[in-house]
Amino acid sequence: MIADEQExxxxxxxxxxxxxxxxxxKGRFTGDPEGIALYKCGENDGVWIFTDQSxxxxxxxxxxxKSLEYMETFTMSQTTNTDGIWxxxxxxxxxSDGVFCALNNxxxxxxxxxxxxxxxxxxxxxxxx
Numbered sequence: 001m002i003a004d005e006q007e008x009x010x011x012x013x014x015x016x017x018x019x020x021x022x023x024x025x026k027g028r029f030t031g032d033p034e035g036i037a038l039y040k041c042g043e044n045d046g047v048w049i050f051t052d053q054s055x056x057x058x059x060x061x062x063x064x065x066k067s068l069e070y071m072e073t074f075t076m077s078q079t080t081n082t083d084g085i086w087x088x089x090x091x092x093x094x095x096s097d098g099v100f101c102a103l104n105n106x107x108x109x110x111x112x113x114x115x116x117x118x119x120x121x122x123x124x125x126x127x128x129x
Contacts, residue, residue: 003033035085041127
């Protein structure tokens with residue numbers, strides 16, 4: 001996944017670096033496409049998270065890992081102008097399901113327990129089996 005700021009889309013590449021011809025989120029970004037993270041469920045399932053960077057309307061778009069279909073958009077009320085995001089599903093400290101981090105306006109980092117995503121969007125952030 002490559003965020004193309006010129007075309008305001010996400011371009012899908014193979015692991016060998018070849019462009020597949022697949023373009024995601026055309027017309028969906030109002031700001032710049034920026035950070036990319038993957039919530040994995042097994043080898044092929046999960047959720048791609050793409051940052052839609054904006055000073056006043058920062059959003060995060062979710063796409064299905066397998067089908068690459070758009071799923072949902074969420075915001076973080078205290079987080080704007082996000083350049084980068086990071087996600088781990090490994091338990092760490094008080095974050096039993098992992099942690100999602102988003103850069104906030106080049107000043108600090110917003111931190112969210114992945115279990116919050118599971119509670120807010122149970123049909124999206126779950127791994128069956």
